[in-house]
Amino acid sequence: MTDIAPNTRVLLASRPHGEPTSDNFTIESGPIPTPGEGEVLLRTIYLSLDPYMRGRMSAAKSYAAPFEVGEPMQGGIVAEVVESRADSLRPGDVVLAYGGWQTYGVAVASHVRKLDPAQAPVSTALGVLGMPGFTAYAGLLEIGKPQPGETVVVAAAAGPVGSAVGQIARIKGARAVGIAGGAAKVAWLEELGFDVALDHRSPTFADDLKAAVPDGIDVYFENVGGHVWDAVLPRLNTYARVPVCGLVAHYNETEPPAGPDRSVRLMTSILTKGLTVRGFIQTEFVKTHQAAFQADAAGWLRDGSLRHREDVVEGLEHAPAALIGLLKGKNFGKLLVQVGPDPTR
The missing domain is CATH 3.40.50.720 (NAD(P)-binding Rossmann-like Domain)
Incomplete structure (x- = not known):
């Protein structure tokens, strides 16, 4: 896969004390991971930034495990399948997944959800429909x-x-x-x-x-x-x-x-x-309410009774500054980082 650009990753360099700063993050380039059986290689299109990420930068006990120092930050992503070793997905499919702050990543195919760009812009899977x-x-x-x-x-x-x-x-x-x-x-x-x-x-x-x-x-x-x-x-x-x-x-x-x-x-x-x-x-509430939410929210979005706004930052390298700004209320709408081209637009 030598035709694919290097994999850029944003790592948690240290745990913040008080407000996070740029020193708490580091950016590195590494190899493109290789999917195993039942897995897919994903190219990140959009990365979701959310307030809960601040808590997971800390080592304090919470409802979810903390991010590990020296490892990529994590979050919801919309991504394009580049290579598939699963029958359920093929290259070119666009999916919702959970992954690292990185250009490319590997996910278990059964853990991602295929998106239909004809139903709604794929970025909404991280916001109003996510x-x-x-x-x-x-x-x-x-x-x-x-x-x-x-x-x-x-x-x-x-x-x-x-x-x-x-x-x-x-x-x-x-x-x-x-x-x-x-x-x-x-x-x-x-x-x-x-x-x-x-x-x-x-x-x-x-x-x-x-x-x-x-x-x-x-x-x-x-x-x-x-x-x-x-x-x-x-x-x-x-x-x-x-x-x-x-x-x-x-x-x-x-x-x-x-x-x-x-x-x-x-x-x-x-x-x-x-x-x-x-x-x-x-x-x-996922087991009890997810299906009803998907049906209701999609309908409200179509008829205009549920509207949304996205605040899109271009470039993975700007994710740390965008998260710091989010915690200060600088975002206006759902904050996303566009990591790569969106083939659905």
Whole structure:
């Protein structure tokens, strides 16, 4: 296979302390791997960047094993089959897979899913029709359980999870309030049909939220934590549901936040209001909700009731800087790295 260019890989060079920096990554070139029986050689087209990656750069115990120092970073990819040693796939097929931050990789054929470019752009398998969209769908409907006329508030609403949460809430007849950072993101949420869009960077944010939810909050989909959560907690109604998907405001912290212990305030609210606060990882719902999500989301995408936005960075070498920016809220929509040409476009 001498006609294939060298394999570029982005490795975790060291574990970050606080915010990741470029020093935590290294880029190297290596040989093209060779697929074994039942495997396929994949050329990466798109690489997904997601907030959970920060947690896996740490050695702290979590729901998934940490990335290994000296090994490639990992993530969801859309890739083209270059060589196949499996009957189910052939060269030229485009698949959804989980792999390294690298130009080429090998995967077990039964562990990837063939994509149909005629149904939707293949990049959507990493966003609105992929893990972020499914996270929104399962977390909101299984834990949030929004009812017609209720108020659903979602943080990081301009991201791939948050934007889907708000739109699905509207589809289900609820009132959607989105919280994002900056005027451009707020304007986009209004374009998507959110009933209210708020800028958490505004000095009047807490008062703005109070005015936006005169009847309180029935469902709060938590992606952020920090000062957004502080403003939301007093507005939660009795029996409000809080699906906890992420806490990106705290991912780079190296010590507990300054100030008094607020756990008593939280526990008092849980007790007196009968709140349901439920953390979740989307994988727990795959068996029960994946098929319904694929059918529903594909239909909503086709009829225009579910819209999405992609933020595409060109070049694998820019993945570290893009991930660092993601953790600071610099992305606008689903963040992807285009590693190589997309043959479907």
